[in-house]
Amino acid sequence: MKKFFILTPIIALIFTSCTQEQQNKISRSVQNITGINGVVDIYSGGKLVQRWLKVDKLTTGYTADNKIKPYQYGYGYLDKNFNYKVDPDEKKKLYFQVTTFSTMIFYENPEQ
Numbered sequence: 001m002k003k004f005f006i007l008t009p010i011i012a013l014i015f016t017s018c019t020q021e022q023q024n025k026i027s028r029s030v031q032n033i034t035g036i037n038g039v040v041d042i043y044s045g046g047k048l049v050q051r052w053l054k055v056d057k058l059t060t061g062y063t064a065d066n067k068i069k070p071y072q073y074g075y076g077y078l079d080k081n082f083n084y085k086v087d088p089d090e091k092k093k094l095y096f097q098v099t100t101f102s103t104m105i106f107y108e109n110p111e112q
Contacts, residue, residue, distance in 0.1 A: 039051060039109045040055050040096075040104060040106050042102055042104050043104070044102070044103070052096055053077045053078075053079050053084065053085075054086065055075065056074075056075075058106060059073055061073060072098050073095065073097045075096070078096075
């Protein structure tokens with residue numbers, strides 16, 4: 001228990017001395033370890049057109065000179081029938097991109 005009280009202020013000091021982007025990277029790596037079961041819903045014209053399951057994170061694209069690209073990307077399972085489950089014909093994890101101009105919602109899977 002003493003180690004916890006000694007290490008906590010040290011970790012807090014290191015974390016607060018990081019830039020916002022470094023804090024975000026640390027936060028994303030912690031989320032990856034904890035295993036977020038994310039869902040990404042993509043809408044077009046007010047209608048659900050794609051759903052991605054078991055997405056651990058969305059990452060913003062950057063150019064070589066560190067400028068933000070107009071999309072986010074991730075890996076997940078395409079839920080073809082929108083049932084919140086990875087069915088036998090949906091067993092391959094795929095790469096996907098979502099433009100910043102799309103209507104997208106990222107949330108934890110309510111069914112699992």
